[in-house]
Amino acid sequence: MITKTVKNYNLIELLKPYTNRWVALSPDYKKVVSSGSTLNNTAKKIKKYHKDEVIFFRVLPFNANYAPTIL
Secondary structure (H helix, E strand, O other): OOOOOOOOOOOOOHHHHHHHOOOEEEEOOEEEEEEOOOOOHHHOOOOOOOOOOOOEEEOOOOOOOOOOOOO
8 A cells, every 4th residue: 555645835925926826836845936827828937847847726815715616
């Protein structure tokens, strides 16, 4: 049996300036390597890392609630 350890990352301080933007994080989750208003723009700006190495996601407002649903 393989057990995966999930780390708990506190990204609030790192991501505050990127509210409502797409970001690409380094593989170690320690820095934002690119950001943009669209996912495509964010991906085009990456220089140091290969696109398969970074973590892409949209930064939602910190005062908003998010409840995913299954359709």
